[in-house]
Amino acid sequence: MQDQLPRHPEHTGGRFSIPYAVRSTETGDIGFLKALNFRAAADEEDPDARLLILESLISAYRHERGLLEKCHGQHMKRVATPLVSGTIKIAIATPPLDSAYYFIFPMADAGMRSRALDLMVIDIAWALRSLHHVATGIHELHQRGIAHQDIKPSNVLHFEGQGVKVADLGHGHDPDSPASHDSRPIPGDRRHAPLELGYATAPPIDFEARKAIDLYCLGSLLFFQFLGVSATQGILLHVVRVNAPLTRSNFQADLPFLQSAFGDLLEELERTVRSYAPALVRLILLVARELCHPDPEQRGDPKRRRLGSVGRTPAMRYVSKLNAVASRAELGML
Amino acid sequence: MNKYEEQSNRQIIPRWLSWRAVCQQVPPDASSQSPLAGLVDDVHFARTRARWENERTQVNAADLALSALLSGRLGDTEVGDAIEYLRSLDPDPESTIGLLAAGLTVAGFSPPPSAILDQSTDPRALIARARRVLDSHERDPLLYLDLAYAHSLLMQNVQAERNLKIALSLAPEHPLILRSAARFLLHIAEDNDPDQSLRILRRSGAVRHDPGVLAAEIAISEAFSRRSKNRKLGRSLAFSKNFHPFFLSELAGTIGTLEARHGSRRYARQALEASAVCPTENSLAQLEWISPRVGIEFEVPGDCATEPFEARTRFLFRNQEYAQALSAAVAWAEYQPLSSRPALTASHLASVWLDKYETAIRVLRTALMYSPDSFALRNNLAFALASSGQVDEATAELDKTERLDLDPSDEAVRLATRGLLAFRTHNHEEGRRLYEEAENGFRSLRDRDRNALAKAFHAREELLEGTPESSRIGLDALEVARATGIGRIKAIEFVEKAIGEGGTPQAEE
Numbered sequence: 084m085q086d087q088l089p090r091h092p093e094h095t096g097g098r099f100s101i102p103y104a105v106r107s108t109e110t111g112d113i114g115f116l117k118a119l120n121f122r123a124a125a126d127e128e129d130p131d132a133r134l135l136i137l138e139s140l141i142s143a144y145r146h147e148r149g150l151l152e153k154c155h156g157q158h159m160k161r162v163a164t165p166l167v168s169g170t171i172k173i174a175i176a177t178p179p180l181d182s183a184y185y186f187i188f189p190m191a192d193a194g195m196r197s198r199a200l201d202l203m204v205i206d207i208a209w210a211l212r213s214l215h216h217v218a219t220g221i222h223e224l225h226q227r228g229i230a231h232q233d234i235k236p237s238n239v240l241h242f243e244g245q246g247v248k249v250a251d252l253g254h255g256h257d258p259d260s261p262a263s264h265d266s267r268p269i270p271g272d273r274r275h276a277p278l279e280l281g282y283a284t285a286p287p288i289d290f291e292a293r294k295a296i297d298l299y300c301l302g303s304l305l306f307f308q309f310l311g312v313s314a315t316q317g318i319l320l321h322v323v324r325v326n327a328p329l330t331r332s333n334f335q336a337d338l339p340f341l342q343s344a345f346g347d348l349l350e351e352l353e354r355t356v357r358s359y360a361p362a363l364v365r366l367i368l369l370v371a372r373e374l375c376h377p378d379p380e381q382r383g384d385p386k387r388r389r390l391g392s393v394g395r396t397p398a399m400r401y402v403s404k405l406n407a408v409a410s411r412a413e414l415g416m417l
Numbered sequence: 418m419n420k421y422e423e424q425s426n427r428q429i430i431p432r433w434l435s436w437r438a439v440c441q442q443v444p445p446d447a448s449s450q451s452p453l454a455g456l457v458d459d460v461h462f463a464r465t466r467a468r469w470e471n472e473r474t475q476v477n478a479a480d481l482a483l484s485a486l487l488s489g490r491l492g493d494t495e496v497g498d499a500i501e502y503l504r505s506l507d508p509d510p511e512s513t514i515g516l517l518a519a520g521l522t523v524a525g526f527s528p529p530p531s532a533i534l535d536q537s538t539d540p541r542a543l544i545a546r547a548r549r550v551l552d553s554h555e556r557d558p559l560l561y562l563d564l565a566y567a568h569s570l571l572m573q574n575v576q577a578e579r580n581l582k583i584a585l586s587l588a589p590e591h592p593l594i595l596r597s598a599a600r601f602l603l604h605i606a607e608d609n610d611p612d613q614s615l616r617i618l619r620r621s622g623a624v625r626h627d628p629g630v631l632a633a634e635i636a637i638s639e640a641f642s643r644r645s646k647n648r649k650l651g652r653s654l655a656f657s658k659n660f661h662p663f664f665l666s667e668l669a670g671t672i673g674t675l676e677a678r679h680g681s682r683r684y685a686r687q688a689l690e691a692s693a694v695c696p697t698e699n700s701l702a703q704l705e706w707i708s709p710r711v712g713i714e715f716e717v718p719g720d721c722a723t724e725p726f727e728a729r730t731r732f733l734f735r736n737q738e739y740a741q742a743l744s745a746a747v748a749w750a751e752y753q754p755l756s757s758r759p760a761l762t763a764s765h766l767a768s769v770w771l772d773k774y775e776t777a778i779r780v781l782r783t784a785l786m787y788s789p790d791s792f793a794l795r796n797n798l799a800f801a802l803a804s805s806g807q808v809d810e811a812t813a814e815l816d817k818t819e820r821l822d823l824d825p826s827d828e829a830v831r832l833a834t835r836g837l838l839a840f841r842t843h844n845h846e847e848g849r850r851l852y853e854e855a856e857n858g859f860r861s862l863r864d865r866d867r868n869a870l871a872k873a874f875h876a877r878e879e880l881l882e883g884t885p886e887s888s889r890i891g892l893d894a895l896e897v898a899r900a901t902g903i904g905r906i907k908a909i910e911f912v913e914k915a916i917g918e919g920g921t922p923q924a925e926e
Contacts, residue, residue: 339594
């Protein structure tokens with residue numbers, strides 16, 4: 084153990100854990116340790132509430148551990164999986180709280196947020212390659228039957244020389260392993276979630292719907308990379324700008340306003356991308372529109388939509404599209 | 418010059434405006450929650466703030482500013498710093514970051530209106546923009562509504578109707594699109610036939626639960642003497658507690674008007690008072706119109722309706738503040754370019770009450786672009802042109818009305834204007850004959866006001882020409898004018914002065 088890390092903004096997984104930096108005594112490598120934090124429960128005076136917190140902490144930890152175990156050894160290049168997990172005895176504590184349950188991940192060099200420091204100087208090749216890596220990470224998770232459900236800049240970590248990886252499966256969904264957050268209409272961060280989920284009173288209907296959330300969030304990252312805000316934030320900001328009277332309860336009634344705001348946002352994206360890479364505008368806009376259209380019926384591959392497979396577009400489509408556009412950017416074909 | 422004809426049956430028919438102009442009328446408190454509320458909780462805000470404190474970057478500043486907006490913490494000192502930081506970067510004002518930088522204050526978010534998308538946007542620019550965005554975003558109904566509005570401003574009604582129908586097919590239940598479609602179809606309907614408008618509203622499901630759509634259906638039915646089956650529903654929904662008063666004001670105003678027409682004074686008052694709680698500019702105009710008819714002055718919050726040009730025109734006209742009424746009417750005409758009523762009101766005020774013929778000509782020429790077959794507009798233009806000495810242009814304008822089928826009243830109005838043109842070409846006998854024929858026509862129609870107006874202008878022309886009959890005709894005009902409400906129009910002032918001084922002063926411009 085090297086040190087307990089301050090609650091740095093880049094560190095995720097705050098639902099049940101305390102972050103630490105750790106150093107291997109054998110190799111000297113620095114890692115990132117997430118330990119199950121019983122302190123939140125210990126601070127609670129009400130015994131019933133304490134029980135609930137404990138239950139929730141343990142359940143969240145077990146769920147994430149289950150998902151990470153499912154990923155372990157699956158050659159996932161774009162998902163941050165732990166180097167090691169387990170328990171250690173804490174000498175100063177008494178049973179049953181004398182065991183620390185932990186994961187140790189490779190220490191990231193930065194998050195996507197930190198890399199996108201200043202929108203005045205977008206590193207377009209890096210931005211597009213990162214998006215390609217995130218798409219790959221989502222695809223790898225979907226292949227293993229996991230939906231991430233909380234893809235956002237702070238959950239995308241940059242490793243020098245390796246590119247970016249998707250992190251924090253704390254809000255993930257596995258049909259074979261139910262979790263308490265499965266019943267929420269919006270499992271992850273509302274600021275990055277598809278707009279229609281804000282109107283929902285029930286959780287996503289099936290695993291396909293949960294996978295579709297990941298694809299929306301991928302598109303939302305694309306907007307973040309170029310405009311500095313998620314698609315959801317950008318759309319709502321444009322809605323506020325025109326003073327559109329949203330019902331906030333009837334998605335179909337509000338949809339034309341959301342669509343119009345999305346049009347404004349696409350226009351801005353087009354202007355921004357054009358100033359960096361005019362040759363890539365068409366492809367980037369196509370990806371952005373397919374992934375983040377406010378109408379879920381209009382998302383995804385148009386051919387599949389015509390065949391009635393709405394929302395059934397696999398992440399692989401965007402892995403290849405983003406790879407193509409990132410490669411062109413890396414070759415300077417802007 | 419035609420008389421100012423007050424509507425005998427004004428109804429709250431939806432306006433044909435750009436949809437963004439409609440949205441701008443919604444008061445800030447009309448939505449119980451901002452669309453952005455609830456997206457950021459305490460934990461998220463604290464993290465975002467920590468990020469900004471840790472790293473002062475554009476991304477973190479934008480994130481904190483946005484999070485503060487979403488969570489109602491714009492007063493936070495760090496947020497103020499973040500906004501200042503964003504401003505210091507001088508971002509593109511049309512960008513999201515630019516919007517935040519320009520629009521955020523500790524009090525809230527008031528973004529400047531988009532340079533390209535407000536009501537006064539050049540329609541060609543609006544069409545170009547809509548087509549460009551449609552290339553990558555083809556199923557946006559409000560873009561088609563933009564196109565319909567812009568084409569209508571360019572008098573391309575076929576294209577406007579086509580785009581409107583696409584908007585309607587993409588969002589067949591959307592209240593704003595339904596109301597816009599109903600209004601536009603009324604504008605282009607042949608023989609003022611409201612059936613297509615009513616069909617669209619009645620077929621929709623929204624008419625059963627949306628107060629705006631329901632108000633439009635009842636108002637259009639009432640305006641065209643069609644019976645609405647939804648009146649009972651309207652009476653109950655107008656007092657619903659489930660909507661902000663702003664969204665109920667047109668329905669309540671429509672129901673109040675309906676009750677007033679049927680003599681139910683008590684119910685009319687109740688509904689009209691409900692309409693006055695937070696009126697739209699259209700329902701405010703309705704209150705101004707109906708107030709003298711029902712003998713009730715309504716208490717209206719001063720800052721509620723935005724752009725209340727019609728209401729202001731009516732109020733100032735009623736209070737005989739003609740110069741200010743003209744300014745309001747000109748603004749009203751610019752606000753509703755496709756409607757002939759504001760231009761008719763403005764031209765009447767300018768020509769009859771103020772002798773400001775150039776203003777009348779300007780407003781009328783614009784209005785005639787959109788309503789080229791309006792006899793009233795063209796006649797008023799001919800009158801203003803002739804009165805300002807542009808006789809050839811006036812004759813050309815009046816000649817264009819020869820192809821129109823006119824009712825006996827309009828025929829008499831045209832005769833009077835022909836009389837004016839004859840006087841301005843010094844053809845006194847022909848002018849006198851035409852004026853007298855017009856006056857006879859008004860008398861047989863028992864139209865005292867138009868008769869008085871024709872006599873006043875006839876007398877003005879006789880006096881300007883210094884004819885032997887001028888004193889007799891002038892005295893007759895004064896007597897008739899005193900018996901009607903036109904005693905203070907400029908022509909009568911001129912006649913009084915001329916007869917009083919025994920001379921023939923020049924008309925003012």
